[in-house]
Amino acid sequence: MKNILLIGGSHGIGRSITKQLCQDHKVYVASRSKEGLEDLNVTHIRFDATKDNLDTTTLPEAIHGLAYCPGSINLKPFKMLSLETFQTDMHLNFFSLVKVVKALLPNMVEGASMVFFSTVAAGKGMPFHTSVAAAKGAIEGFAKSLAAEYAPKIRVNVVAPSLVDTPLASRLLSNDRKRELMSQRHPLKRVGEANDIANIAVFLLSDKSSWMTGQVVGVDGGVSTLNMS
Template identity: 70%
Template sequence: MKKNILLIGGSHGIGFSIASELQKEHNVYIASRTKEEIQNLNVTHIPFDVLNDELDTSVLPDELHGFVYCPGSINLKPFKMMSLDTFYEDMELNFFSLVKIVKNIISKMSVNSSMVFFSTVAVGTGMPFHSSVAAAKGAIEGFAKSMAAEYAPKIRINVVAPSLIDTPLAKRLLNTDKKVEIMSQRHPLKRVGKPEDIADVSLFLLSDKSSWMTGQILGVDGGLSSLNIN
């Protein structure tokens, strides 16, 4: 069945990889600030700034079979160097904007539909300098589990928790060969993640192949969260 799937974000990084695969078989709607990167994809673009705009749901189909929220942040600093504004901003982008959009579209989600959110390995595995982003992503995990329980069996809601992925968002952490090597060696699988690694799992969660999965936090992190090989 050809599904209607909405991505918030999706014009680059993980979202772009997801959209690139989905558009081969489904109707994909991407709500994002930019569209240059997706001009060659068979998708419908909706101009949208998640922090400043209200999503115009009138341009969406009456029924959605899938939803993915892609926006995120990486603010890695010692706690003493972080202002309260950083915590507010991370929570606004990662969590409150997600909640606002879910409120707007939940009535459009069809029976047996799927929602996919993103967290981080740093929620389940305490890491220094991650206090703000881990707090915001932790809120997403709690929200997803509660919503999965509330909307079962109609809507499945799962979360992907990656480690470091080579995307524009992580550019400053991976902008030299030495940094890439250091980050790769931290992971048992000895490389950093690629957008396709996360896209593949997201596509699975959106598909009927995951029809008996909901309320799950899936670690896609090169083994970092569960293996100690040092």
């Protein structure tokens, strides 16, 4: 049984990952609230990624997997985005991730796996995504360099989704018309579900992906590579 830590695993994609993993592993969830985890067999650690230092004394000495789930979606024209918005997005998505990784590295065992999250917009230019694409692009570069530095002991991979039906994206899918418009933008004609992303993350955390590292895996309904027009 592996010990796996999820940062922000109580809602959306994180909760779906937690739900799948806790069936076979010892799962630790570090998040601001335990809400959403009441029915799951996990150990909760109260933790705010934007301001707290991860207390590794609350974790086992051996950690086999890490998934860092916090993220943001600020979709606005560049001229409407303040410098503070860029700084906030970068802090939550990237600098807080770096801080967690630094704290956890001594606990990561041989063969451990780390999974981070990017966005399809980091690899494919999309209007109104300047802030989130910049922050997630930093994650992709960081993950590849980290994977090279810590191979073969630790594997590091990134999942890059398109739009997923989670509380974080609720504003973009708030009515049937918006949902239909967003669905039609994807070759597979639907937006993603949390389990679509969780399935890949769980795979990357498992030994089934033991020959994968330094990869950015697109799970995006085909939107990053297919032109259907």
